[in-house]
Amino acid sequence: MADLAVYFRLARAQVRGQLSYRGSFVMNCFGQALAQGNDLLVILVVFGRVAALGGFDITAVLLFYALSGMSFGLADMVVGSIERLPTYVRTGAFDVVLMRPLATLFQLFAGDFQLRRIGRVLTAFGTLVYVLSTTDIHWTPAKALLLVLTPLAGATIFAAIFVAANSVSFWFVDSRELANAVTYGGSYLTSYPITVYVGWLRTLMAYIVPGAFVAYYPGLTLLDRADPLGGPSWLGWLDTPVAALAALVAGLIWRTAVRHYRGTGS
Template sequence: MGDRVYLNVLASRFRAQLSYRTSFVLDFVAQMLGQGGELVAILVLFGRTEELGGFAAHEVLIMYGIAGVAFGIADLVIGQLDDLPRLIRTGQLDVMLLRPLSPLAQIATGDIQLRRVGRVATGLAVLVTVLSTSDIAWSFPKLLLAFTAPLVGAVIFGSVWVVACSVCFWIVDGRELANTVTYGSNMFTSYPITVYPSWLRRLLAFVIPGAFVAYYPALALLDRPDPLGAPAFLGWCAPLAALAAAGVAGLVWRFAIRHYQGTGS
């Protein structure tokens, strides 16, 4: 019953947005260009150097493509959590808690923006192009990895989103702090972690498992040893990292909801 409610809500949202086709196309293109800005930055860097953190252009673009698709999916599915501070301030979250439906799912489906598929389209175009032109020894496990890596990465991004936005239950104006982690993670995962200082690598690669979004899967696809000396099997461990991240996100969200006392209005 609950699943049908969410599907009906999503269907109505999509129909409403597609009814204004010109506006949708313009927003879609804007999202593509927004995601493409990071691509331009990468190409400019490789106009000045042949390697970045020990990786060639096509290797970095594989990471960018995986991360771009993963972030685009996460932004589409869970990006509505950015609206949590407003829902708390206005008391709308209190109304959601009275319904026999998951408040997280209500927020996620409440104002879903189909135009965000533009981010996915840009990342996917880059990923397909670079994978098809790179010298990769393809096998079934690698094909499976190439297909699932963006989906697994989306779970990691989504989990980070939930944890970061949960701080808004205690800091009502914590949206910018949350965005630093969520959108900052997108930028971090688009580059090899070798370009970052050691403390930042440890924080954003393992505390926030950003390295499992694109860096380690890309190493596995390319059959490249990690310049930092990490074991090769980490390239295949992203699903485990995603599962752990989702578990932590669920615990944090439930803790925040249980200790939420309302707006007092």
Template sequence: MASPYWHLLVAQVRSQTQYRFSFTLELVFSTVLTLLDVATVFVLFTVNDSLGGFGGGEVFLMVGICALGFPLADFAVGNVERLRIYVRGGLFDAVLLRPLSALGQLLAMDLSARRAGRVVQGLVIYVVALVVAPIAWSPAAAVLVVLAPLSAAVFFGAIFVGAATVAFWWIESGEFANAFTYGGRDFASYPTTVFGGLFRRVFAYALGFAFVAYLPALALLGRSDPLGVPDWLRWCSPLVALFAAGLAALFWRTGVRHYRSTGS
């Protein structure tokens, strides 16, 4: 059943590359936006020697994990955020009529090829972060270097799917979803120690964003959490990502069963 999805993807890429100037312009702007995120870190360290008790190389490692993990998720499942448009316009009915996975179709439709460029940019940033950060290398750390951005991608993918699924009940949920997808990316890119109070407890631990980059970075750096989180939790990002994916899949199936056609 892979062939129909492949044809959808090929058709989307061909349609976008027909307008080469527009396609190139989008790639350039996406590159600039990615670099601005990295530049923000350097600006912060021009006025402070540390951020939340961490040096520049250490924070850059957290940024690097997110810089690769988020674009991977956006490239793989980012299209699901258009669900609210399909539900509002009744186009989701046509999706359900085809003998294919509804989620698979949404991911293959309207694929933006420029997202692949962001993945490459994120990979470059992550490699640079691995070079400049004072990593405590070991066999376990070498494995985590690979698993950390992949786990981040799975986690962010779960957030994309879960936030988009809210549209089955609340069509105008775009800003709500963005608070957890793009807002979550910004939160996870910095040390959890810079946040405080209820906000940190909810986003970092209740929602699991501390497991995206902060705790894996601590494991790679050989540092314990200044906030007192047990050291073994630093290695649990793959498990948390899989748990989040399972919850997102369950929520998606519930949303599809709840869906009522615009004509009903």
């Protein structure tokens, strides 16, 4: 809890600094929103040519996109600064991180907190509002809770992917692009139904990397849709337990990676 309190203090200080240049902050948020909007534009272009994608209409795909975009945007804003880890390891700056009386992950998370990344969340949230307002969903208290928890659970899953993917930096000199392929690539893949992917990619990105629990299965539950792949309906309620398990696995990978670190030798 003490580490968490320090993290919030450091993040709040950075937010105050970023908001002191409001014009720049607004433009940066707008740029992030446009970046997220590019993926939305691709979906709209695709559905200008086809009526269904992987067995789903545009409403379902937009719901997947919105849940995935909100999840990734939140994770990128809170833990995205861990992408600087390869530079820390290569230059030896990670030695300084180890010397401070604060958890290493929290230091990296707070090292470059960028509130501007909330622009991604806003674009996805706007899409979600549109989908929910134009779709006849049979609401129950359980579904309402699922809708609230899904972006948080998805953000936790993406945060775990960020940590696990960037932990490779302790074994390879510069693994930034490898990590980006898993993190940003995972965001793109989870924006679509997993039925559009070939078997090996579906197994890798949907189950080994549990991307299917970010948006696909919760989205099916919200829409009362059966899984074309034959998965049981209760999978949609497992996003929070899967997120907790992903966080645990990522934490174990991180601890193993840090113990492997031996410095730069300089």
